[in-house]
Amino acid sequence: MAVRRRQVIGVTATVGALVAVGAAPAANADFDDLFQPFIDALSAVDPGIAADTDPGSALASLDSLFDGWYQNLVSTPIHDLDQWLFGAADAxxxxxxxxxxxxxxxxxxxxxxxxxxxxxxxxxxxxxxxxxxxxxxxxxxxxxxxxxxxxxxxxxxxxxxxxxxxxxxxxxxxxxxxxxxxxxxxxxxxxxxxxxxxxxxxxxxxxxxxxxxxxxxxxxxxxxxxxxxxxxxxxxxxxxxxxxxxxxxxxxxxxxxGLLIDQANNELIFGANPLTGGTSIDGAPWTTLDLSINGGTHQAVSAVVDSGGVYGTMPSSVLNGIQPEQNGGLPDGTTIAVYQHGTSNLLYEYTVHNSNGAFNSPIVTSGDSMNTGNIPFAQQPIYISYSPAGTGQTIFGGSNAIQP
CATH class of the missing domain: 2.40.70.10 (Acid Proteases)
Structure with missing residues (x-):
């Protein structure tokens, strides 16, 4: 059967993340950031346009001329228009x-x-x-x-x-x-x-x-x-x-x-984690997990904990010779167990169904990264923390801090 996958892939074919083909400026960046590619292109001819690396060079005057033209004819009018249309930022x-x-x-x-x-x-x-x-x-x-x-x-x-x-x-x-x-x-x-x-x-x-x-x-x-x-x-x-x-x-x-994704109770909860006693891993969604296939030896694998990844993906490099079925999934009855890296702390496990119309298998891919898919989210609440900034944490499971 054909399997529609929702996980997202970058230009380097890395599974499990949605990526823009190029570096976007910060969300609150100035409008003139839109002109940066043109500045960069000109910099190939005159490095001083992007930065005054050699203000004493003969090209410094071109640098100053461009900067003055850009500020007077592009940047300042655009910012004035922004203020006129939308007003000053006001909380x-x-x-x-x-x-x-x-x-x-x-x-x-x-x-x-x-x-x-x-x-x-x-x-x-x-x-x-x-x-x-x-x-x-x-x-x-x-x-x-x-x-x-x-x-x-x-x-x-x-x-x-x-x-x-x-x-x-x-x-x-x-x-x-x-x-x-x-x-x-x-x-x-x-x-x-x-x-x-x-x-x-x-x-x-x-x-x-x-x-x-x-x-x-x-x-x-x-x-x-x-x-x-x-x-x-x-x-x-x-x-x-x-x-x-x-x-x-x-x-x-x-x-x-952060936010708690609690599919069993049909809730998305914003704020500090309301649960205690969960298992925390570094990174959200990108992290390192330990994987055991059919009860085999634990293998460290780069992974994306991906609520939008449907049933996920599995790199062929960790299958130890197990061959995928024609639909790209693992054989029916394959067991998958996922652990906190470097420990015996089980995060989630399940048995693959891939016969008689039932399907919950990850799709086998090349490369060396795994996408968890939605399976762990279906089994337990998972909290996504925005601390530390830029990397975050993923916390599997836990219980209510205050029992009724």
Missing amino acids: SAAGSAVASGSAATAADTFTVPLQVNAVTEPVVNVSVGGGADAPVLVDTGAAGLVMPIWDVPWTGITGLPTSFNFGQFGNSLDYFYVQLPTTVTFTDAAGDHVTADSSVDAVLFAFPANFSLSGPWSIQDYLGPANVVGVLGVGPNALGPTPDSIPTAALPGDLGK
């Missing part, structure tokens, strides 16, 4: 995190409903720029909010674009997007809401990565059974597309510390 402005009500400024925890579509797809609703709620996939294997530009209300854009770039899903779908500053709002079951000042990667167009006429031509086609309009990437050390602009990390106060 009290409507739609900002501070203006979102007491739930945004006082609460140290906030819970929103979560549902699981198509067995492996955790989904929550978000409102972008004050628009209608839209379902998005909660994806620990990616960073940043990606959705079609027609789902982003222009009235909710809070500034000028901060970057244009390419991204890719699963080595199957390429897309070109513009990063737009906006607000991202989550609503709980009681109707209260909390808002982050963040950005959205608004997709302008998409096309099959392998140019197959039968391939997906839009995010909706690619995401298929998930029944969502976009992807909410929440992984602090995911490869992209915009790890510097993760809406859940931009939530106000303690709410931005």
Whole structure:
């Protein structure tokens, strides 16, 4: 059977992360960062244009001339236009995190409903720029909010674009997007809401990565059974597309510390980890895990703990001669056990089903990295911590700190 995979792959064919094809500037970067590629191109002729490395050279005058032209004719007018259209940054402005009500400024925890579509797809609703709620996939294997530009209300854009770039899903779908500053709002079951000042990667167009006429031509086609309009990437050390602009990390106060994905109870909980006694590993989603196949010796493997990875992937290098089936999955009855690296602490285990219409197998791939898929999230709550900055932590399991 054909298996649709939602894990995302970078330009270096690394499994399990969504990555932009190029380095995007910071989400709050100046609009003139958009002109950096042109500056870089000119720097190939005149290194002084990018930086005054040799102000005494004959080219220094060209450097000064370009800088003056750029500031007077490009940078200053653009910034003036930005201020005229959107006003100065103000935490009290409507739609900002501070203006979102007491739930945004006082609460140290906030819970929103979560549902699981198509067995492996955790989904929550978000409102972008004050628009209608839209379902998005909660994806620990990616960073940043990606959705079609027609789902982003222009009235909710809070500034000028901060970057244009390419991204890719699963080595199957390429897309070109513009990063737009906006607000991202989550609503709980009681109707209260909390808002982050963040950005959205608004997709302008998409096309099959392998140019197959039968391939997906839009995010909706690619995401298929998930029944969502976009992807909410929440992984602090995911490869992209915009790890510097993760809406859940931009939530106000303690709410931005991390999030608990509790699929069994259909909840996504923002704030400090409400559970105790879990097993913590460094990195989220990228980390090192120990893997045992069919009870064999533990093998260290680079891994992506990926809630949006469907049933995941398994590198052929760890299979010790086990051959995949025609559908790319492992043989029926194969057992997989995953441990905290360097310890005997079991994180999760399961038996592969790959016969009689049942399927929960990782897809065998080349390379040396593994994607967990959604299996561990289906078995236990998993907390994604944004500390330490840039790498984060993943905490498997745990129990309520206060028992009723």
